[in-house]
Amino acid sequence: MLIGFEIDYKTLPYSRRERNLVTQTTNGRGPKIRDVALHAGVSTATVSRALTDPASVRPALRDKVLEAVKALGYTPNAAARSLRAGRTRTILVVTRKRWSAPFFSEVLNGIDTTLARAGHAMILGNFDAGDRREEEIIDMMFSGHIDGAIILSGIAADTGTRSMLDAGLPIVSISAAVAGTLAIVTDEGESIVRLADHLLDGGHRRFLYLAGPLGNYNETVRWAALRAHLAGRADATLARIEGDYTMPAGIAAAKDFLAMAERPSAVVACNDEMAIGFMKTVRAAGVAVPGAVSVAGFDGIEFADYCEPTLTTIRQPRFELGAAGAETLLKMLAGTMALADGPVRLVNRLRLADSTAPLGAG
Amino acid sequence: MLIGFEIDYKTLPYSRRERNLVTQTTNGRGPKIRDVALHAGVSTATVSRALTDPASVRPALRDKVLEAVKALGYTPNAAARSLRAGRTRTILVVTRKRWSAPFFSEVLNGIDTTLARAGHAMILGNFDAGDRREEEIIDMMFSGHIDGAIILSGIAADTGTRSMLDAGLPIVSISAAVAGTLAIVTDEGESIVRLADHLLDGGHRRFLYLAGPLGNYNETVRWAALRAHLAGRADATLARIEGDYTMPAGIAAAKDFLAMAERPSAVVACNDEMAIGFMKTVRAAGVAVPGAVSVAGFDGIEFADYCEPTLTTIRQPRFELGAAGAETLLKMLAGTMALADGPVRLVNRLRLADSTAPLGAG
DNA sequence: CTGTTAGCGCATTCAT
DNA sequence: ATGAATGCGCTAACAG
Numbered sequence: 001m002l003i004g005f006e007i008d009y010k011t012l013p014y015s016r017r018e019r020n021l022v023t024q025t026t027n028g029r030g031p032k033i034r035d036v037a038l039h040a041g042v043s044t045a046t047v048s049r050a051l052t053d054p055a056s057v058r059p060a061l062r063d064k065v066l067e068a069v070k071a072l073g074y075t076p077n078a079a080a081r082s083l084r085a086g087r088t089r090t091i092l093v094v095t096r097k098r099w100s101a102p103f104f105s106e107v108l109n110g111i112d113t114t115l116a117r118a119g120h121a122m123i124l125g126n127f128d129a130g131d132r133r134e135e136e137i138i139d140m141m142f143s144g145h146i147d148g149a150i151i152l153s154g155i156a157a158d159t160g161t162r163s164m165l166d167a168g169l170p171i172v173s174i175s176a177a178v179a180g181t182l183a184i185v186t187d188e189g190e191s192i193v194r195l196a197d198h199l200l201d202g203g204h205r206r207f208l209y210l211a212g213p214l215g216n217y218n219e220t221v222r223w224a225a226l227r228a229h230l231a232g233r234a235d236a237t238l239a240r241i242e243g244d245y246t247m248p249a250g251i252a253a254a255k256d257f258l259a260m261a262e263r264p265s266a267v268v269a270c271n272d273e274m275a276i277g278f279m280k281t282v283r284a285a286g287v288a289v290p291g292a293v294s295v296a297g298f299d300g301i302e303f304a305d306y307c308e309p310t311l312t313t314i315r316q317p318r319f320e321l322g323a324a325g326a327e328t329l330l331k332m333l334a335g336t337m338a339l340a341d342g343p344v345r346l347v348n349r350l351r352l353a354d355s356t357a358p359l360g361a362g
Numbered sequence: 363m364l365i366g367f368e369i370d371y372k373t374l375p376y377s378r379r380e381r382n383l384v385t386q387t388t389n390g391r392g393p394k395i396r397d398v399a400l401h402a403g404v405s406t407a408t409v410s411r412a413l414t415d416p417a418s419v420r421p422a423l424r425d426k427v428l429e430a431v432k433a434l435g436y437t438p439n440a441a442a443r444s445l446r447a448g449r450t451r452t453i454l455v456v457t458r459k460r461w462s463a464p465f466f467s468e469v470l471n472g473i474d475t476t477l478a479r480a481g482h483a484m485i486l487g488n489f490d491a492g493d494r495r496e497e498e499i500i501d502m503m504f505s506g507h508i509d510g511a512i513i514l515s516g517i518a519a520d521t522g523t524r525s526m527l528d529a530g531l532p533i534v535s536i537s538a539a540v541a542g543t544l545a546i547v548t549d550e551g552e553s554i555v556r557l558a559d560h561l562l563d564g565g566h567r568r569f570l571y572l573a574g575p576l577g578n579y580n581e582t583v584r585w586a587a588l589r590a591h592l593a594g595r596a597d598a599t600l601a602r603i604e605g606d607y608t609m610p611a612g613i614a615a616a617k618d619f620l621a622m623a624e625r626p627s628a629v630v631a632c633n634d635e636m637a638i639g640f641m642k643t644v645r646a647a648g649v650a651v652p653g654a655v656s657v658a659g660f661d662g663i664e665f666a667d668y669c670e671p672t673l674t675t676i677r678q679p680r681f682e683l684g685a686a687g688a689e690t691l692l693k694m695l696a697g698t699m700a701l702a703d704g705p706v707r708l709v710n711r712l713r714l715a716d717s718t719a720p721l722g723a724g
Numbered sequence: 725c726t727g728t729t730a731g732c733g734c735a736t737t738c739a740t
Numbered sequence: 741a742t743g744a745a746t747g748c749g750c751t752a753a754c755a756g
Contacts, residue, residue, distance in 0.1 A: 030504065032749060032750085033749065033750065033751095034749085042726080042727085043726065043727045043728075044727090044728095044749090044750080044751090045726070045727060045728080045729095045751075045752085046725090046726060046727075048750070048751055048752090049725095049726085049751090052751080056725075056726095057725075057726085058725060058726085061725085061726085073504070073524065075501050075504035075505045076505060076749085076750075077445070077505060077506045077748085077749050077750070078444075078450075078502075078505040078506055078507035079441050079442075079444035079445040079450065079506055079507070079748085079749080079750090080441075080445050080732090080748070080749035080750040080751090081749080081750060081751080082440075082441035082444075082732095082750095083439070083441040083442050083445050083731095083732050083733065083734090083748090083749080083750075084731085084732055084749080084750045084751045084752080085732085085750085085751070085752095086732075088440075088441065090485070093486075097471070101463055101464060101467035101468070102463060102464065105463035105467055106463070108486075109459070109488065112486065112487070112488050113488070116487075116488070116495050116498065119498070121485050121487070121502065121507070122485065122486050122487075123452070123483050123484065123485050123486075124455075124470075124474065124484050124485075124486045125474070125478075125483070125484075126471065126474050126475070126478070133478050136478065136481070139437050140440075140483065142392065142435070142437035143437045143438060143439060143440040144439045144440055144441055144733090145440035145441070145483070162435065247664065247667075247668055276668050277668065280668050280670075302609065303665050303668075303669075305609075306609055306638050306639065306642050306665075306669060307668060307669060307670070308642075308669070308670035394733060394734085395733065395734060395735095396733085404742080404743085405742070405743045405744075406733090406734080406735090406743090406744095407735080407736080407742070407743060407744080407745095408741090408742060408743075409734095410734065410735055410736080411735090411736095411741095411742085414735075418741075418742095419741075419742085420741060420742085423741085423742085438733085438734075439732085439733050439734070441732085441733080441734095442732070442733030442734040442735090442748090443733080443734060443735080444734095444748095445732090445733080445734075445747095445748050445749065445750090446733080446734045446735050446736080446747085446748055447734085447735070447736095447748090448748075506749090725756105726755100726756085727754105727755085727756080728753100728754085728755080728756095729752100729753085729754085729755100730751105730752090730753085730754100731750100731751100731752100731753105732749105732750090732751090732752105733748105734747100734748090735746105735747100735748095736745100736746085736747095736748105737744105737745085737746080737747105738743100738744090738745085738746100739742100739743085739744080739745100740741100740742085740743080740744100
């Protein structure tokens with residue numbers, strides 16, 4: 001039995017010190033607002049006010065409170081706060097299992113940075129149509145666990161019984177416009193037309209388009225724009241091969257391309273990954289890029305500058321898409337923006353690199 | 363005025379139907395447990411039990427409750443539940459701003475999949491040492507908003523005043539072992555030795571190592587293992603160039619390499635991105651890979667198979683790292699696993715590709 | 725400007 | 741097996 005055993009707090013790591021203070025309070029689970037109130041000699045209401053609306057408390061008292069907060073290592077309980085306030089300062093971000101990490105990770109970064117600055121947290125949820133996870137995502141919308149949602153998945157979670165849209169929370173969709181949400185999109189149709197014009201200017205007339213998944217928003221917009229534009233040129237042809245945005249899909253498309261009797265001279269892929277898989281494969285088969293075929297992508301992922309050859313592509317403002325989406329959602333929560341104020345459109349930039357060249361050049 | 367105006371609910375979208383039902387309940391914000399109880403003719407306690415412990419309620423009553431739940435579109439309020447139960451079924455995952463998206467996105471996928479299966483949500487938080495975000499992360503640990511944390515950042519958020527470790531919640535660190543947490547790591551030291559042996563077998567003796575950020579866990583482990591191993595070979599030399607895991611760092615290293623009087627014949631990069639940036643640059647300068655220099659990476663990101671040439675690397679089980687981390691944390695929460703049961707070690711695999719060849723071959 | 729009080733919605737005692 | 745009542749921790753009315 002140790003009697004009079006003295007702990008020298010100054011030599012202990014602060015964690016130990018704090019833990020010790022914590023145990024001096026009412027119960028085992030860390031200090032509550034009441035503990036702070038007692039320590040500071042004020043009521044719990046004053047503590048609450050000193051923390052959430054400092055201006056409403058006399059400086060002298062406020063300082064006493066903040067001192068007590070620091071001394072006890074008090075952090076307000078989030079659940080109690082949420083229950084009382086009716087909001088959680090938490091946002092749900094939904095993605096799909098097979099997302100394009102190089103593209104979306106930077107969007108996510110933009111979201112996180114913006115939300116964090118506003119004191120909001122971000123719950124990430126992956127789902128694919130049909131799996132149980134989809135139901136959980138919807139439940140979360142109705143559970144009061146979150147204040148709003150950002151959709152990166154291109155579609156809303158919807159089990160047929162109910163949809164995440166029904167919860168009545170503000171929702172923003174980024175990159176793909178989802179009906180019933182405020183969409184943050186880019187001028188992707190115009191962008192792909194600019195790309196096509198660049199290739200047309202280089203003398204290209206036989207085009208091949210590497211498609212994204214059928215029904216996908218971006219796929220639909222890009223294809224429609226490209227097709228409409230080339231339809232206006234009597235001398236141009238446009239073939240199409242289906243794909244799913246992955247590099248293996250680019251490989252598969254390349255095999256089809258290599259088997260074609262009359263090969264197109266210009267390939268426009270619906271995203272960079274497919275373009276990169278395509279280039280790798282045709283080059284391995286002895287088809288020079290851009291010598292024999294020009295290849296362009298879409299998105300402007302980082303690797304577009306490191307593949308061989310560097311990839312002509314359309315650079316989307318990924319971070320800004322995320323930031324604008326988060327900003328917009330915060331405004332909807334604040335009531336200063338509404339669905340009708342959308343969609344928000346950002347501008348892409350054509351980035352020329354070594355994978356495209358005028359017909360016959362390269 | 364519309365009298366006797368009948369709405370045909372069957373032709374309305376379900377969302378409309380549900381919204382209608384919701385308004386039949388006590389207040390504006392959706393049905394509460396009391397509404398369900400009234401609708402089913404039971405007490406709130408029975409509703410609660412029917413939902414959380416169905417076996418404890420007589421089947422007849424249980425069915426009535428579940429029916430009422432469905433009819434009203436009831437979803438339990440998460441904040442109230444958390445406050446009452448003392449846990450949130452939410453996990454915090456911390457990353458750093460400059461993470462390697464190709465590597466960590468798949469780890470994240472493993473985490474999310476595993477947590478979701480167990481009914482847990484995942485809050486994502488980016489931080490960098492010194493910014494305000496770091497404090498928020500720590501606050502979250504103390505706020506009762508989360509039940510535990512997974513560290514992908516390699517270091518614990520720590521302001522000097524307090525650290526996320528002090529909250530007393532279970533914490534797992536993945537890929538880099540963080541003191542005070544249960545670490546999920548790989549046999550990276552052994553892996554890099556296997557890689558070195560492969561190059562030694564090919565006749566290489568002059569090595570160059572492209573380093574990660576000083577102090578980084580993986581950097582430290584890999585460098586120590588490689589250095590110790592080559593130190594055992596009297597005929598081998600090992601140079602080192604600093605970097606920060608990015609492709610531009612690989613470019614910078616390549617410039618230094620090109621300026622060397624006697625160039626090493628084998629380059630081992632601490633991650634794939636640097637190896638890829640390096641290859642791109644030396645090839646552009648006319649140095650053949652692997653003809654003049656063999657290059658190897660570390661991590662096994664997807665793009666390693668699509669760069670030019672394909673990259674010899676060490677493939678880490680990224681999804682499994684995430685899954686194991688989440689699994690482990692869940693066990694810690696359940697009390698069936700503790701810090702002392704770690705670390706958990708997964709095994710990497712050497713993946714040979716076109717960027718390495720025996721000395722003088724290629 | 726500050727203290728007292730009530731209640732956010734739920735899970736869990738304690739009775740029955 | 742079920743119901744009544746309590747309190748998780750906090751903030752917002754209301755009083756003073």
